[in-house]
Amino acid sequence: MTTICGRATRGVLTGAFRAAAVGMAALCATAAISTGLLTTTTAARAADPARVTFATISNTSDEYALGVAWSTLLDKADAGVAMQVAPHGGTSKLLRGVVDKDWEIGIIASPHLLYARDGLFMFNGRGDTSKYYDDVRVLLTLESGVAHYVVRAGSGIHTLADLKGKSIALGTPGGFSGTINEALLAAHGLDVHGGDVQGQYVEYATAMDELRNGTMDAVYLWGGLPQGAVASGALQSELAYIGVDDAAMTGFHKTFPAADYYDRVVITPEMLKTAYDGHVKADAPVTSWTTRMQIIVHRDMPDDVAYALVKALWTHIDDVHAASRELRAMTIDSAVQSASGIIHPGAKRFYVEQGVMKP
Incomplete structure (x- = not known):
């Protein structure tokens, strides 16, 4: 018994029918291959990530x-x-x-x-x-990351409270950190919009150039420790970190929305020396902040x-x-x-x- 596409045929095939059967067999083989490919493709699709x-x-x-x-x-x-x-x-x-x-x-x-x-x-x-x-x-x-507040070493500026009458780069244009820094300065008794301190929004690289040239007194930056722009600037001039007063940070937490998500961070002299290979002056720990x-x-x-x-x-x-x-x-x-x-x-x-x- 011979089967064509799974159906049984009995007896001897005539020439014409034999040719038709051969053609049908080829068609069945092609269909079988196609079916196999379809099954394989379906399995591959099922395994797609x-x-x-x-x-x-x-x-x-x-x-x-x-x-x-x-x-x-x-x-x-x-x-x-x-x-x-x-x-x-x-x-x-x-x-x-x-x-x-x-x-x-x-x-x-x-x-x-x-x-x-x-x-x-x-x-x-x-x-x-x-x-x-x-x-x-x-x-x-x-x-x-962490908030970095940087000044020139020997400037006499030790915390944000010392920025009265001075200038600070609050953050990059369009960023949210400037809003936080204005609130932190207000917690230190300094009103940016009232003229107590001159706040500017500039890119980090420009801010560090102005700090080095003496046209900016303090710069805020965000990032890990070491912070790249600070590391580069410290190779060109002596820099120091300043901090946030603890009492002002407490006031900030009482008034700023969702302030509980902004945590105090203490940056120690040892941390700064390790991060910047001694190129940043570090005499005392400074308090800063972070958020996850x-x-x-x-x-x-x-x-x-x-x-x-x-x-x-x-x-x-x-x-x-x-x-x-x-x-x-x-x-x-x-x-x-x-x-x-x-x-x-x-x-x-x-x-x-x-x-x-x-x-």
């Missing part, structure tokens, strides 16, 4: 470096998730992009989610209701994707530490510290397994 985009502020930020390392770890762990990292701009844009599903992952400072819900500062007048941001979930938080960043996603991100993302990151965190000096402070014990939003359930499942969170 989930693709996510991590939107950061710039391609020179610590968070961008984290994204690059994270993407590599996902491949290394065969986590079933492929990550693309791309700079997309400031906090409000990154937040809105996650809510509107323009990208899957964004990063914002922890207090900024609260400002968005309350329509404060850069979110003022946008007409959003608090419910617009209800879809935001948090994967993790991380240290983002949080990596956010939409609530609709599948639980298994969120789980795979945080598991790959924290399981291979040593690789992240090796990739960036500024990210060495990342530890799983502080993975959800100072989060201002709801932890994504997929991420929470991993943290519960690790004992970081309670069920």
Whole structure:
């Protein structure tokens, strides 16, 4: 018995029918191959990784470096998730992009989610209701740097209170740090808009040039320790750090919205000497501040994707530490510290397994 496409034919085939049968056999073989390819393609599609985009502020930020390392770890762990990292701009844009599903992952400072819900500062007048941001979930938080206040050594300026009648670079144009610095100066009794101190918004490199040339008395910068612009400037002129008065910091915490998310940081002489190889004058500790960043996603991100993302990151965190000096402070014990939003359930499942969170 001979079969053609699985159907039985009995007896001897005539020449014509034999030719037809051969043709039919070829057709069946082609169909079988096509079916096999379709099955293989379907299986391959089923095995395709989930693709996510991590939107950061710039391609020179610590968070961008984290994204690059994270993407590599996902491949290394065969986590079933492929990550693309791309700079997309400031906090409000990154937040809105996650809510509107323009990208899957964004990063914002922890207090900024609260400002968005309350329509404060850069979110003022946008007409959003608090419910617009209800879809935001948090994967993790991380240290983002520290505030650096720098002057020329021997200037006689030791804290922000000493800036009365002087000038300070408050931050980069369009950035939120200037708002915080104006509030901190007010806590020291100095009104920027009233003329007690001359505040300017300039880029870091320009601010450091003006400090070195004597046309600026103090400069604020943000970043890890060492801070790159400070390290470069210290090779050209002797610099010193100044601090925030403890009493003024206490006043700031009582009046500034979501101020509990801004933590005191003490920068010791030993820390400065190590960071700058002795090129920055360091006679006494100075008090500064920091706030944590949080990596956010939409609530609709599948639980298994969120789980795979945080598991790959924290399981291979040593690789992240090796990739960036500024990210060495990342530890799983502080993975959800100072989060201002709801932890994504997929991420929470991993943290519960690790004992970081309670069920």
